[in-house]
Amino acid sequence: MNRTAVDSHENWLDPEDLEFARRRLPILYVNAVPTRVDDTGVVTSVGLLLRATPQGEIRRELVAGRVMHHERIRDALQRHIEKDLGPHALPQIPASPLPFTVAEYFPTPGVTAYHDPRQHAVALAFIIPVAGDCAPRQDALDLAWLPPAEAADDALQKEMLGGHGILLRHALAHLGFPPAP
Template sequence: MDDLTDVETTAAWLSREELDSARERLPILYVHAVPVRVDDRGIVTRIALLLRADDEGGIGQEVVGGRVLYHEKIRDALARHIENDLGPVALPRIPVSPHPIAVAQFFPTPGVTPYHDPRQHAVSLVYIVAVMGDCRPQQDALDLSWVTPEEAADMSMRGEMSGSHGVLVRQALAHIGFPV
């Protein structure tokens, strides 16, 4: 393969058993994207939150996110997860060379960091991504809400977001200069 864009990533999928085994032994790399709408001046006016059910039967708001595949560029992982969660015409504006606003380290043991994932030790690169197109909840998302930064801050403080997603949203808000 002469062109790196033709690199095969689908053959690198792990079976459920292989993934569980890997999660017990090493950190897994993730990306999280806080999708936003911006005005003409680049000011964030809305934040997209997905409503999802968790494995324990709870329901909460989340941001876009998921694993990075073997031999997958970070930019491509962001685009794939945004399309998987918001639809094929979300039209994300991912920079050519994306730089995360934060690095979140999730531990299976609560209290080690503000991030907790009972399944694994994971490291996530966190981004704010402007989306320009029509967004619709996909896959396991029950709904999609566009909220103001003020509403997102309030929801994250009241614990209405699943897992550590409230912390991710507060970091994104702080990054855009919104007081949290």
């Protein structure tokens, strides 16, 4: 594989510049719904991260993160999946990744179903099968693999903030799993 490594120091902003940019520009993100698939390609489970919020609440989240300047989308997906799920996750990113939806996060609640109090962000959302061993990393407390029907449960949806639950439901619908009655 001929990937050019992204120098995060040279290709991203220092904290002060990032705050300045977040107040003035939409920032590009990727969201990833990690999945396990059977031999026929049918999704058997969905991976959700467990994280603590700054307020001390425990919430479920999808893999998410910024795209750096001069970074390909596929490389950003690879980087964030490895950052959150570990270096042995083995994400199966297609040669030409296409998002299943685009989520627009606003700092003002209610503009869209997606909310990020820090910024206006545009996230390309992908469903990515992972084939390897996953272990939560960074600030993730745990990683749970749930059957699609359980992932669509209303109680689980309430554990997800900022629209991640809605994004998860869109992913499940895209995969052919209708919302629970």
